[in-house]
Amino acid sequence: DGGITQSPKYLFRKEGQNVTLSCEQNLNHDAMYWYRQDPGQGLRLIYYSQIVNDFQKGDIAEGYSVSREKKESFPLTVTSAQKNPTAFYLCASSIDGGGGQVPDTQYFGPGTRLTVL
Amino acid sequence: RKEVEQDPGPFNVPEGATVAFNCTYSNSASQSFFWYRQDCRKEPKLLMSVYSSGNEDGRFTAQLNRASQYISLLIRDSKLSDSATYLCVVNDFGNEKLTFGTGTRLTIIP
Numbered sequence: 688d689g690g691i692t693q694s695p696k697y698l699f700r701k702e703g704q705n706v707t708l709s710c711e712q713n714l715n716h717d718a719m720y721w722y723r724q725d726p727g728q729g730l731r732l733i734y735y736s737q738i739v740n741d742f743q744k745g746d747i748a749e750g751y752s753v754s755r756e757k758k759e760s761f762p763l764t765v766t767s768a769q770k771n772p773t774a775f776y777l778c779a780s781s782i783d784g785g786g787g788q789v790p791d792t793q794y795f796g797p798g799t800r801l802t803v804l
Numbered sequence: 805r806k807e808v809e810q811d812p813g814p815f816n817v818p819e820g821a822t823v824a825f826n827c828t829y830s831n832s833a834s835q836s837f838f839w840y841r842q843d844c845r846k847e848p849k850l851l852m853s854v855y856s857s858g859n860e861d862g863r864f865t866a867q868l869n870r871a872s873q874y875i876s877l878l879i880r881d882s883k884l885s886d887s888a889t890y891l892c893v894v895n896d897f898g899n900e901k902l903t904f905g906t907g908t909r910l911t912i913i914p
Binding site: 722727728729730731732735745775777792793794795796797798800 | 808812845846847848849850891901902903904905906907
């Protein structure tokens, strides 16, 4: 089946630890995105990548890092510098990074719920 | 002022009724508009795009009012399966970033 997978579904982390969230897609999409969702708030963009080996900061990049070594994969590392990391993390992908008149539809993975203990 | 604002609800609506949500956006240069649906503890999924002329998909109708900078979603003959949170999403021309509203929670009551 084609789609986006995220793992793990639930993740618990001790304060001060770095943790990496996985996101893989087999849709042959060029663009990938990481969002964070907190209760009562809209999705906020952390990082995005329009092409392999390139990525840009979103609105709330501080305390996070990403890599895009392969087209299919866009892992997100939540570092100890992130002050409030407990949240629902959503990865998405689209055919390309937009730039045209209408942005491509973004397809979301099932998400990872991160809890810092 | 938030870039995209929605009434958070909750809207509790009897099955079979018609319900409408509005969403306002602050950037007059916004070009593309969408409604996403998000079920509890799940990922958002695209429900429909919103076109300038308005568009309909079965029981769902989306409309755009550029002068007043709002979009709307109308659900007719609501079903129990329509219970979800509806996210208003806005995009600026040539910008790959989407701006999400906080969502409107809808519960259809049997």
